[in-house]
Amino acid sequence: SKVKEMSAEVVDSNPYSRLMALQRMGIVENYERIRDFSVAIVGIGGVGSVSAEMLTRCGIGRLLLYDYDTVELANMNRLFFRPEQVGMTKTDAAVQTLSEINPDVVLESYSLNITTVKGFEVFMESLRRQNPKNSVRDDARSAGVDLVLSCVDNYEARMVVNQACNELNQTWIESGVSEDAVSGHIQLLIPGETACFACAPPLVVASGVDERTLKREGVCAASLPTTMGVVAGLLVQNALKFLLKFGEVSPYLGYNSLKDYFPTMEMRPNPQCSNSACLERQKEYLLEKPVRDALAKAK
Numbered sequence: 001s002k003v004k005e006m007s008a009e010v011v012d013s014n015p016y017s018r019l020m021a022l023q024r025m026g027i028v029e030n031y032e033r034i035r036d037f038s039v040a041i042v043g044i045g046g047v048g049s050v051s052a053e054m055l056t057r058c059g060i061g062r063l064l065l066y067d068y069d070t071v072e073l074a075n076m077n078r079l080f081f082r083p084e085q086v087g088m089t090k091t092d093a094a095v096q097t098l099s100e101i102n103p104d105v106v107l108e109s110y111s112l113n114i115t116t117v118k119g120f121e122v123f124m125e126s127l128r129r130q131n132p133k134n135s136v137r138d139d140a141r142s143a144g145v146d147l148v149l150s151c152v153d154n155y156e157a158r159m160v161v162n163q164a165c166n167e168l169n170q171t172w173i174e175s176g177v178s179e180d181a182v183s184g185h186i187q188l189l190i191p192g193e194t195a196c197f198a199c200a201p202p203l204v205v206a207s208g209v210d211e212r213t214l215k216r217e218g219v220c221a222a223s224l225p226t227t228m229g230v231v232a233g234l235l236v237q238n239a240l241k242f243l244l245k246f247g248e249v250s251p252y253l254g255y256n257s258l259k260d261y262f263p264t265m266e267m268r269p270n271p272q273c274s275n276s277a278c279l280e281r282q283k284e285y286l287l288e289k290p291v292r293d294a295l296a297k298a299k
């Protein structure tokens with residue numbers, strides 16, 4: 001029993017042994033790879049801040065945080081930010097808290113509006129830059145991040161994330177919470193392979209599932225820390241599956257809290273998409289089809 005007690009102590013004092021247990025139990029092949037990954041989070045509000053905290057506690061290698069706003073007292077109905085952080089930029093306040101939780105995570109704070117010309121430039125440049133801690137990757141990728149998470153609350157910003165990711169051929173996951181705060185969704189976007197955000201008008205895409213994910217100008221939106229926490233959990237769970245290659249990443253997952261209903265669906269790209277970078281990625285994806293088929297056959 002002495003031995004048992006001792007090993008229990010070791011487990012309790014080291015948070016990573018619990019994460020490494022995912023590997024011992026055969027869920028994840030190599031959990032430690034988490035340290036090699038860089039994730040960009042756009043929008044550090046109700047969903048983005050909680051997602052950043054989850055990834056930090058999971059031991060992610062590097063987080064790039066983007067938001068143009070400052071912390072307000074009105075944000076206290078969400079999780080993560082604290083009253084003494086009122087007035088700080090959301091990205092700096094997030095770095096403050098996250099670096100205390102896990103000093104090993106490389107944190108980059110970008111307080112900017114991604115929809116302005118200058119903001120978009122900095123956004124693109126930062127996504128391209130290689131992780132300084134990890135300059136030699138085992139897979140030859142040109143992009144500097146492994147995944148982009150969109151946690152913004154408006155159409156314009158989502159279209160800008162879509163543009164950047166289509167140009168960079170960067171996989172991203174979009175998230176949203178409805179104006180009435182009782183439903184939400186996440187959506188995986190792989191340029192050329194799945195529908196991009198411009199491929200289908202979002203209101204049409206969402207019909208029957210999640211009618212009002214997009215907030216209207218001048219309308220006071222409702223907000224619940226519960227719905228935002230659930231959506232952040234779904235978002236980061238799928239991000240972990242994508243990065244560490246376990247389970248299945250949902251192409252689209254809705255959350256209706258009134259019925260506890262979780263609809264899923266798949267969306268193919270639109271060959272008539274208005275986004276030219278999307279059309280280029282679609283062409284590339286079709287050209288690579290024989291290679292994919294051969295690889296699948298060889299497996």
Ligand code: ATP
Pocket residue numbers: 042043044045046047066067068069075090112113114115151152153154157221223
């Ligand atoms: P509310 O809109 O309900 O007052 P909020 O602005 O905090 O709250 P959230 O849904 O909690 O909204 O979070 C969305 C986050 O995305 C916000 O922190 C917002 O500042 C950020 N955001 C939205 N558009 C942009 C943009 N173009 N560039 C950078 N950050 C953005």
Ligand code: ZN
Pocket residue numbers: 195196197198199200269270273274275278279
């Ligand atoms: Zn498209």
